[in-house]
Amino acid sequence: MSHPLIPIVHDLAKSVASQLGLEAVAVYFYTHHSPPTLRVDIRHPERDITLEDCAQMSHCLEEVLDASDRVTTAYVLEISSPGLSNDLTTDRDFKSFRGFAVQVTAHSPDHGQQAWQGTLIGRDEVAVYLNQKGRKITIPRDQVSLVQLQEGPS
Structure with missing residues (x-):
C-alpha cells in the first residue's frame, strides 16, 4: 500500500508544476532511506526536462510543502525526470x-x-x-x- 502522504504531495506537486508549465508525473516516498526521501518526477509536455526545471520545481514545491504543514517528518526532497522508465504510472x-x-x-x-x-x-x-x-x-x-x-x- 502506498504511503498516505503520496496523494497529498501529488496534489500539491501538480499545482506547483502547472504554474511552472510542467507536469507532476509521480510521487514516491522512500521511508526506508535515512532520512526518508520524497521524490517527485516531473516532465515538460514539449521538451526534455532541464536542471533548471528541477531546481525551480524543488524551490517552489519546498515552499508549498513547508507552508502546508502536511509533512511533519524530516525528509529529503528530490525532483527528477522519469526518463524512459518501464513503469506505467499516468x-x-x-x-x-x-x-x-x-x-x-x-x-x-x-x-x-x-x-x-x-x-x-x-x-x-x-x-x-x-x-x-x-x-x-x-x-x-x-x-x-x-x-x-x-x-x-x-
Missing part, C-alpha cells in the same frame, strides 16, 4: 502502451498470485485490465503496486 502511459506486454504486481497476494503478465487492455478508476491468452484479467486498482512494460510478446 493515464497517458496506459493509453500509449495499450496492446503492449506488461507485468502487473500487486501489494499482496490474491489467491496465491501477486504478479500477472499479459497484454495491456487499459485502466480505469476501478481496475487494470490485461488480456492473458484470450482471457480478460481484472486486477483491482487499489491492489496494484506496479505496472511495467515487458520485453517481447506477452
Whole structure:
C-alpha cells in the first residue's frame, strides 16, 4: 500500500508544476532511506526536462510543502525526470502502451498470485485490465503496486 502522504504531495506537486508549465508525473516516498526521501518526477509536455526545471520545481514545491504543514517528518526532497522508465504510472502511459506486454504486481497476494503478465487492455478508476491468452484479467486498482512494460510478446 502506498504511503498516505503520496496523494497529498501529488496534489500539491501538480499545482506547483502547472504554474511552472510542467507536469507532476509521480510521487514516491522512500521511508526506508535515512532520512526518508520524497521524490517527485516531473516532465515538460514539449521538451526534455532541464536542471533548471528541477531546481525551480524543488524551490517552489519546498515552499508549498513547508507552508502546508502536511509533512511533519524530516525528509529529503528530490525532483527528477522519469526518463524512459518501464513503469506505467499516468493515464497517458496506459493509453500509449495499450496492446503492449506488461507485468502487473500487486501489494499482496490474491489467491496465491501477486504478479500477472499479459497484454495491456487499459485502466480505469476501478481496475487494470490485461488480456492473458484470450482471457480478460481484472486486477483491482487499489491492489496494484506496479505496472511495467515487458520485453517481447506477452
